[in-house]
Amino acid sequence: MSTPRQIENSAAATGTKPHITRVELIWQEKEIEFWLRFGHPRAEQIVDAHRRVVGFAPGAIFAFVRWHANEYGTIASHLTIACAVRTCDPCQSHPFIDPGAEILLKLDGWPRVTRALEAIDVIEAMDISPEDVAPDHWRHLHHRLAAREAPRGYSRLRHAAWLKRRELER
Incomplete structure (x- = not known):
């Protein structure tokens, strides 16, 4: 897996701008925990023992928990x-997503976050990857x-x- 810096350097060499969405993840046990619930990063850079930055290709769907x-x-x-x-x-x-993203769901408060995480668990129990779920859902x-x-x-x-619709749109 290439790092965001490697992607930026190769893009600079070709004169193009990288199309990557960067997400900063932080893990300080029982204080600050920013993590991915699902998503397939294209790139990863370890900043230090508590922080790393992951990068997603355009169109990739991911869940970010803070x-x-x-x-x-x-x-x-x-x-x-x-x-x-x-x-x-x-x-x-x-916050912590650069340059930004198309926000499909944004919830605050542990009760709502828990209900959404449970909904993700139900989808995974059906052997459906959450990354492939219809954005409308x-x-x-x-x-x-x-x-x-x-x-x-x-x-x-x-x-x-949804899969048929996506196939027709391509």
Whole structure:
């Protein structure tokens, strides 16, 4: 796996800008934990013992969890499911995601984050990779959980329909 620096250097040599979305991951046990729930990074760079940066190709979908705590317990928890974009494409800015991404789901608060993580577990139990789930489902899940409503489940039939649609769009 190449590092973001290697990608930037090869892009500079060819005169092009790299199309990679970088996500900073931090792990300080029981204090700050930023991690990926799912996603297939194209590149990885270890910054130090507690930090690394991963890079995603355009179109890659990933889930990014941010959790903070202090001696009294959890301070904040966030879950973001995003789609990596090309450097020239419009995108939403987001902390620790550079240059930004198309945000499909963004939830704050441990109860909502937990419900979304459970929904991801259900999808994986059906042997469906969360990276391949229809982006519309992640948007639906975001809106239903933000409204404190029960989301519709994702089914194999819905997934098959999405795969056919994606095939036609290519």
